[in-house]
Amino acid sequence: MTDNASTETSDQPHVLPRGIRFAGVACGIKASGKRDVSMIVTDRPAVIAGVYTTNQIVAAPVVLTRSKTPTASGRVVLTNSGNANACTGEEGMQNAQTMCQQAADLVGCDPSDVMVMSTGVIGHPLPMEKVQSGIQSAFDNLSDDEEAYLASADAICTTDQFRKTASSTVTIDGHDYQITAMCKGAGMIAPNMATMLGVITTDAPIGPDAAHASLKSIADSTFNRVSVDGHTSTNDTVMLVATGLTDSKGASELSSDGLALWQEAASQVALRLAKLLVADGEGAARFFEVRVSGAASDSDALQIAKSVAASPLVKTAITGGDPNWGRIVSAAGYAGPKITPDRTTLVIDGVTVFENGTPQKIDAAKLSAAMKANSEVLADLRVGDGPGKASFWASDLTEAYVRFNSLYTT
Template structure:
């Protein structure tokens, strides 16, 4: 595990979560001013930490991010706004920073006020434990989890122009996951030297192809946040304009690697469903079709049962609300053609069902015409475990 330079980490338990062995507060601090970019939920009901952090990004003077899990600080009114701001003040005091240089993320149950006495204790403990070790990075990754079965991490090193850039990232998310972000937090760290505008542009492109192209249940949350923090230690000067496209490409691929771990850990999930759509008039139309398929409970349950029920898939493509040319439509399931030129073809249902059962990932390739539009989208199947878990999540 190689980490970018210029960051220190801590993850502690402060008692927000009921379980005594679960960390629930994470602190990441830059050794100097960080370039920060952010993308956030598109839900109209927005949690207090999102409002605060969104107002502070993009920036070239962020120094820290504080994250709590177990409590979303969403739908908590003016008190929630005051508590999010208080978290920045507590970090600033503990780490000798300007309060305006601190970002906040929260995740957990909606509608509960934060236990600020415990938050204060946790921030103090985390500040005392800050260092740049791999163990501390992993502790920080643990502190952001809620219903996740385990950490979601990614690491990479890339030579881009004159900068050898190291990336490291952590994320959380397993349920209440819908495109246009999800109940998901992501923190991407790198040592690239970028301007705040270039960082924001790159993150928007990367998020659209990754975090905005996943779902578990189609439920867009109130707290979704992904921040990109750049320490600038890889070079004394910002990345040259001619290398920005390559940086965006690498960041996008890196974010896809991280984002795919979220539906793979969908609550009760047995499969990841990878939906590849081609032939649309434009990429946006292809994505709308892919999302329509991903959100279909009939498609998701068919995959749970390893049932190559192609009619459900094509039906979902057809009601997506964009142009589909039936006479040109094709569908492959795990590489096997099951529908071609608008009509069924003979295929071995048992063989395809066995291929679905044998692999964690089921690939659906849908062609809807002869246009240039394409999209790749990831979701999870729908199991009885998901229903059981979410029927008693808050009780």
């Protein structure tokens, strides 16, 4: 059974799936000298599925990788950071293809078995000489130890302040399966992916179509429920790599019950990553959860929660530890879905500030102090008597975010 407690944070040791090797190296794309090429290679052909940005302006690697998944013959997930290879025209597509060809030659597979991801600045051609030396070096450093996995997780980061990893073990029908994942943030984070890249690796035996459906469901309930700045990126990609290499007892493809168990465990891992991603939002000082109930449907509730989470006025109130609840209620009011104002109730960190359309007498200074003392704030909003509910997680909006993003390229 799934044991949520086994979902570890990045501080804890990770057990890696069988049949997979990792590497993360620096090749000079990043002026800082930090790692910028990540390579994940399976020992044998593996199932690889992907979910991608919904932006119509998509980077060349997204166009290319999207055309290859889901597949049962995948071997490589190759990522560069520091340059998004987005809005780079025909040259960008050629560069993405060159990266795949080089990795395929090294690994000994077809270029169609290599998935490529890029993240970083938009609109600049990739420095291919550096990238190619990076790919060679990553290949030379592939290893199945935790150090290599962590280096790989480092190498997909851009403005992230810390690497984001999570893992879990799930036992299904007597077999132990590993789920070990990584992702990166940290700006352009919005629903329907973000400038986020993620890779979930597992040794569970899952077919390509099941892997695709499962990954989509996992992403919808985790990565698509977080927001830093509401800007959906050109590059967002989450990959699922399933080697199907189980313990010595052997195992056939997971049954639908088994897949459900695996998906629940993988969702916990992905949710952990999604929350790390929000906590590490550019300039984020505080992190908040908007929990909406009483809407007509779950999708209505999600739309309302997103509207609250996206409001700069709500975000700045969270930054200031300011229980300015009118901003939250009014953001629900313009979200779109029907709400019932005189059945609307808001509870912030356990304090009822607005009940059935009427403001409550509260000790605002005390509530503000409590909000400021926590790194997380919970806004629990009931908008009527319907059955719909949803949660959404977002970072606040700080002067540091503005400072950082005013100075990004020039």
